[in-house]
Amino acid sequence: MRENIPKKIRFEVFKRDSFKCQYCGAAAPEVLLHIDHIKPVSEGGSNDITNLVTACSKCNLGKSNVPLDDKTFVMKSRNQLEELSERREQLEMMMQWHESLQDIKNQLIENISTYWESLAKGYSINENGLKIIKKLSREYTYDEITTAMDIAAEQYLKFDKDGNCTDESWNIAFNKINRICGTRRLTKDKPEMKDLFYIRGILKNKIRGHFDGSLALSLLKNAYDNGVTLEELRRIALESNYWDDFEEALNR
Numbered sequence: 618m619r620e621n622i623p624k625k626i627r628f629e630v631f632k633r634d635s636f637k638c639q640y641c642g643a644a645a646p647e648v649l650l651h652i653d654h655i656k657p658v659s660e661g662g663s664n665d666i667t668n669l670v671t672a673c674s675k676c677n678l679g680k681s682n683v684p685l686d687d688k689t690f691v692m693k694s695r696n697q698l699e700e701l702s703e704r705r706e707q708l709e710m711m712m713q714w715h716e717s718l719q720d721i722k723n724q725l726i727e728n729i730s731t732y733w734e735s736l737a738k739g740y741s742i743n744e745n746g747l748k749i750i751k752k753l754s755r756e757y758t759y760d761e762i763t764t765a766m767d768i769a770a771e772q773y774l775k776f777d778k779d780g781n782c783t784d785e786s787w788n789i790a791f792n793k794i795n796r797i798c799g800t801r802r803l804t805k806d807k808p809e810m811k812d813l814f815y816i817r818g819i820l821k822n823k824i825r826g827h828f829d830g831s832l833a834l835s836l837l838k839n840a841y842d843n844g845v846t847l848e849e850l851r852r853i854a855l856e857s858n859y860w861d862d863f864e865e866a867l868n869r
């Protein structure tokens with residue numbers, strides 16, 4: 618009977634059972650281990666791993682005190698084995714699922730890279746660039762990233778007479794993608810943000826001396842939330858030559 622079970626399966630059963638007799642607990646190498654069929658071959662039991670159990674020679678040959686014909690033990694053992702096997706299958710399924718997810722992710726990163734390379738002709742993305750795209754793809758959707766790429770390309774890429782973009786503009790544009798994604802996400806949730814960003818842009822151009830961009834934005838947001846219209850804010854921005862003008866106008 619033992620000869621019928623391939624070595625590989627025997628090894629699998631021994632490993633699963635930690636090289637211990639499942640009836641009495643005796644372990645290799647103290648005892649010689651056999652493979653026992655839970656449901657005997659004569660009764661149609663298969664060589665499937667769920668029907669096999671590690672047994673020492675004593676137990677297997679029926680010389681042990683543990684009654685092998687005790688149905689409750691056999692059923693319990695069998696249920697455990699089936700559960701083990703089910704768990705193993707589930708693990709395998711999960712691993713396959715993870716792998717397929719990884720494939721999808723890799724494909725996504727490749728598609729995004731290809732998209733950028735089609736916009737920014739003349740250079741391909743290096744390892745570091747791929748890392749950045751990988752990071753982007755964890756946070757943003759394909760649509761969000763490629764739309765940001767469109768915007769970055771249009772605003773920052775400069776091309777030579779052969780239609781290839783310049784090294785410098787490539788880097789500038791590529792490094793803007795992340796911020797464009799973030800800004801667009803923000804303006805999607807709060808449509809007024811787009812206008813507030815624009816008004817801040819006016820301010821930045823108008824105001825002489827030091828300009829605190831994030832403070833300006835939070836002041837504008839605060840004013841908007843308190844009922845100042847975008848039209849009024851735009852007018853204030855256009856009329857401010859110094860930071861103090863801006864703050865005074867907002868306070869009024």
Ligand SMILES: [Zn+2]
Binds near residue numbers: 638639641643677681
């Ligand atoms: Zn035993």
